[in-house]
Amino acid sequence: MKTFDQLAVIGLREWINLPDLGMIGLRAKIDTGASTSTLHASDIQPFERDGAEWVRFTAHLGTLVQRPHRCEAPVVTIKTIKSSNGQAQSRYVIRCLLAMGDRGWPVEFTLACRKHMRYRVLLGSKALVDGQLVVNPALTYVQDKPLLRKPSGAQ
Incomplete structure (x- = not known):
């Protein structure tokens, strides 16, 4: 059996931060069957800023009690996604920027309503490849909770 020392091991669920959006302490479900990561968003409103397309949306923090959190971000693209x-x-x-444990790297997220889903964030395979991560499906919350600030080595 081959092993790869440079890859970090994560479980099926991990704590993450999205510091660029001001979102701390999110539970994410790892979905190796999905290519793209997804963030729960509602009230999605496109707008223009300095000639570029941006989007304003409400994210939802917390698990039992949802707290609305207003976010803005530049739009990378619009993608057609086929659901399960x-x-x-x-x-x-x-x-x-996605922060997990003591590492951080940029990740693309599609914005979608996930209000009926247990996990408001899904991490897809592209995020795992970019973060050089492997998943042990027998484990959960392997990594420590991320730092509140941008981690060292963040891109």
Whole structure:
């Protein structure tokens, strides 16, 4: 069996921060079957800033009690995503810093309503590849809770 020392091990669920959006202490579910990561968002409103397309949306912090958190981010693109039930949906894509443990790297997130889902954040395979992570599905919350500030080595 081959091993790869440069890859960090994570479990099926991990604590993350999205410091560019001011979001701290989010529980994320790892979804190796999804290519793109997804962030729960509502009240999504596109707007223009300095000639560039941006999006304003409400994210939701907390697990039992949801606290609305207003965010703004530049739009990377609009992507058509096919959900697990086969329905296609156009979604805004943003890029922001993801902090996990003592590491951080930029990740693209599609914005979608996940209000009926247990986890408001899904981390897809592209985020795992970019973060040089491997998943042990028998584990959860392997990494320490991320630092509140931008971690060292953040891009």
